[in-house]
Amino acid sequence: MVEFLSMGGHGGYIWAGYGVSALILTALIINRYGELREHKKRSMIIDGEA
Amino acid sequence: MNDLSNMVALIDRDFKLAFRLGGGWFHGLLFFAIFVGFTAFAMGPEKSVLAPLAPALVWLAAALSVQLASADLFQSDMDDGTVQVLTAEGQSLPLYVIAKCIALWTSAIVPFVVATPLFLMMYGLDAAASLKVAFIILIGSPPLALASLSAAALNAGIRSGGLLTSALSAPITIPVLIFGVGASMATLDADRLFSPELSVLVAICLLLFVAAPTFAALSLRLALE
Amino acid sequence: MLSYFSNPIRFKNLAMRLEPVVIALTATLLCAGLLFGLVFSPADYQQGDTVRLMYIHVPAATLALGVYVFIAFMSAIAFVWRHTLADLAARRAAPIGAAFTFLALFTGAVWGKPTWGAWWVWDARLTSMLVLLFIYLGYIAVWRSSHDPMRSAKFARIVALVGLINIPIIKFSVDWWNSLHQPASLLKAGGPSIHPSMLTPLFLMMAAYGCLFAWLVLTGVRLDLEKAQIRRKRERAPSRPVIAPIEGAHSNG
Numbered sequence: 001m002v003e004f005l006s007m008g009g010h011g012g013y014i015w016a017g018y019g020v021s022a023l024i025l026t027a028l029i030i031n032r033y034g035e036l037r038e039h040k041k042r043s044m045i046i047d048g049e050a
Numbered sequence: 051m052n053d054l055s056n057m058v059a060l061i062d063r064d065f066k067l068a069f070r071l072g073g074g075w076f077h078g079l080l081f082f083a084i085f086v087g088f089t090a091f092a093m094g095p096e097k098s099v100l101a102p103l104a105p106a107l108v109w110l111a112a113a114l115s116v117q118l119a120s121a122d123l124f125q126s127d128m129d130d131g132t133v134q135v136l137t138a139e140g141q142s143l144p145l146y147v148i149a150k151c152i153a154l155w156t157s158a159i160v161p162f163v164v165a166t167p168l169f170l171m172m173y174g175l176d177a178a179a180s181l182k183v184a185f186i187i188l189i190g191s192p193p194l195a196l197a198s199l200s201a202a203a204l205n206a207g208i209r210s211g212g213l214l215t216s217a218l219s220a221p222i223t224i225p226v227l228i229f230g231v232g233a234s235m236a237t238l239d240a241d242r243l244f245s246p247e248l249s250v251l252v253a254i255c256l257l258l259f260v261a262a263p264t265f266a267a268l269s270l271r272l273a274l275e
Numbered sequence: 276m277l278s279y280f281s282n283p284i285r286f287k288n289l290a291m292r293l294e295p296v297v298i299a300l301t302a303t304l305l306c307a308g309l310l311f312g313l314v315f316s317p318a319d320y321q322q323g324d325t326v327r328l329m330y331i332h333v334p335a336a337t338l339a340l341g342v343y344v345f346i347a348f349m350s351a352i353a354f355v356w357r358h359t360l361a362d363l364a365a366r367r368a369a370p371i372g373a374a375f376t377f378l379a380l381f382t383g384a385v386w387g388k389p390t391w392g393a394w395w396v397w398d399a400r401l402t403s404m405l406v407l408l409f410i411y412l413g414y415i416a417v418w419r420s421s422h423d424p425m426r427s428a429k430f431a432r433i434v435a436l437v438g439l440i441n442i443p444i445i446k447f448s449v450d451w452w453n454s455l456h457q458p459a460s461l462l463k464a465g466g467p468s469i470h471p472s473m474l475t476p477l478f479l480m481m482a483a484y485g486c487l488f489a490w491l492v493l494t495g496v497r498l499d500l501e502k503a504q505i506r507r508k509r510e511r512a513p514s515r516p517v518i519a520p521i522e523g524a525h526s527n528g
Binding site: 004010011013014016017018020021024025028029032035036039042043046 | 313314323324325327328331332335370371374377378381382385386388389487491494495498501502505508509
């Protein structure tokens, strides 16, 4: 495990690259899911009125 | 014919505005001189340091002062209704843009290009090399003007301040800078005026002569809507 | 084909059906890509384990350019045929493209440090990617410049198309610049030829990034369409109790 994480001594660079990529891509996805959920709530209110 | 006489009238008006008392013709020159002075202060008086960097610094000064001069080129014409009247008369907008460009180039850009050899010699280049570099800047100045003029036309419709002007003209300005500095370096290193870089610079210039007025006119038309 | 799917209802139905497939595909490809990239693929004999950064760097860079071409293509469609859908797709694509560009730059930096010994080198690729990031930011700024999305759309189309002309100019000019001043230090993908064991994770990750982009654009455009529908509904029936204004529709627009 430790060997895997150290990546031949370059673990810092590799995990920083993967980490930041994961962070930004997850942020995009979570942001979109939030928008979808909020929209669903709103359209249910509208449909309820109609 | 009507288009042409309008163009002449427009250029004439812009000249009068630029060269009257308090006009803006020397702003570019002044900025240029200030930039040169600042770099000399920042980098020290060492000629051996300044001389090799001189073409790059002068190009940088040229690019920035062109942006400064053309940032709100169309704003006043939009605000006082000049553009609206011209389109109502059926004036071709690309020709109007070209007229503005000619006026800008001769009144605001040529003055500092003429002064360029002087600044280059202050940086420690010899007279012949200075003249050659100044000649290359003269060739590179229309594309610089056309690039920032297109951005200024967009800016007239969007009104985002200076941010968009520099962000949108940067992609065209950067290749002009690269080839301009490259051509200048080639004249210094190989002591010849004509280099491959210079021909690319001329090619960019010709391309922009066609593309920039078209896009600027399109942006102005949208700004009027 | 284009005009067939430019019908909003047809597009919405298609998007609803595609979305679950695309997101499932993204998840699968991503898991497989990470597994192959981090565990199964061997370390490069020259670069060691740092070559694993390629599997996130190259897809991000490819998508960064691809998304811009997508935006320009959509803008051209919107310019010629005035399809709102194309404008919406271009608008939704821009922040994603900017994110990919940033990721390409960032992963390039952390890859560059151990291989070249520097976080940042002024070479052809890096500089052109930086300029691309500026183009993206300028394009996004144009969309945010006006409260009237229809008006912003017209300017955005022009900016996107002008930017497209710039992409080859930038690329060629910096290649020139490179050949004149800095012949070395060009980005190499793990040596001249890539071993198949490295190609597998590379292609998996590229496909995953592409699917993620597709999902984000599909859901985004569908949301835009549905929000517009709600707004129309509200305007037709103004006597109904007012619902909080859809701030997303305005601030995004």
